[in-house]
Amino acid sequence: MKNKRVTLSFEMKEHNIVLRDAIRKYGISKKALTSIKFEGGNILVNGEEKTVRHMLEIGDVVTITFPNEKKSEGLVAEKGEFPILFEDDHLLILSKKAGISTIPSREHPNGTIANYVAGYLKESGLTSTVHIVTRLDKDTSGIICIAKHRHAHHLLSEMQKSRTIFRTYEAIVHGHLEEDDLTIDAPIGRKDGSIIERIITPDGKNAKTTVQVIRRFSIQGENISHVRLKLHTGRTHQIRVHMMSIGHPLIGDDLYGGSHLLIKRQALHAKELGFIHPFTNEVIQIQAVFPQDMNEILNKTY
Structure with missing residues (x-):
């Protein structure tokens, strides 16, 4: 499958704004901007490549293509099933069963959510590594949020720091x-x-x-x-x-x-995960089905 590049587009609602400042308003860090410039990405304004000093006007469409990400060394892509609760170009939210580790360890390098997601991204043709946003212990069940690219991971990490992910x-x-x-x-x-x-x-x-x-x-x-x-x-x-x-x-x-x-x-x-989507401003409110083993304990009381 042909590799998919991660892109971000936005239309200017103001005039006389320098491209560099507009990019920063969309949460792209100085480090990410350097990576875009020197590691194979590009920045287009109305389909033409421009420097970050370019002055933008109302209606200009800025398209940023991120460079390919280096795969995590030692992370083996595997085929595995996991219920997907939400997915778009930026995020993958899934439900994890108890007994499955989120990430590999030296003793258990295979059979984790990260292995399965790496396999899923590879099948999808996305040139990205696995970015775990919310991790769960092996024996905890429920929702895990994964960013599909480095920029989404950065924005969600900032949201975690500001406690706007619930x-x-x-x-x-x-x-x-x-x-x-x-x-x-x-x-x-x-x-x-x-x-x-x-x-x-x-x-x-x-x-x-x-x-x-x-x-x-x-x-x-x-x-x-x-x-x-x-x-x-x-x-x-x-x-x-x-x-x-x-x-x-x-x-x-x-x-x-x-x-x-x-x-x-x-x-x-x-059970639940809630936040404002950093790219679409959509309210994301996800719930994971209550697991059978915990339900059996509650049902013993009826």
Whole structure:
């Protein structure tokens, strides 16, 4: 299949604006502009190549073609299935099953979402590497957002920093929370001597989670709560650590104090993703179907 180049076009609504300034208004960084100029991209105004000092007028159409991206070394493109929840020229939003890693590791270089997406992009003819925007732990199910090119990744990363990407999770946790709504604002850092486990520590990075109780119930005498969680930051294991810190670890999360009696993985699902599309200004609101293993726990109570 012929390779597809990533392009971005926009029509000027103002006059007497220098091309360089107009480009920056569309979020293209100085680094990206240098890459476009020197690594095989181009910038056209009304179909003609122009320098960044060119003065634009109302109605001028600017078309930017990005250079081909270098593929990630060691990332093997594989064929694999994943439900696609949203897709356009810039974004790919999909649903991940529990038990599949988001990215490869030294021990497990194959069979990850990144491998499958690399294969999908290759089949589509897109000359891009895999840009993961929202990552999930191996045993967490739900929504993953992937940028199809470097510029989209840059814009979405900036949105994450400004906290304009909204992620909502649902979890099943041990015990009955006393409050219906609460906020956990506690810094998270790596536990000494571990490359995996995280803890609440004053030396950690700022982390904030809001929690809302959906339902309290019991199974065989054990109190359990179904909760909705909203991330305001995106630290590794944030929900798992925060819920453990208030005495309500996730069912199935044995790393952070949960039991495997009802489920063999942490009962955590990335349910919703919302943001304003950085290219179209469309409101994107995506939901992922609740997984069967978590539904079976909830159905035991009826």
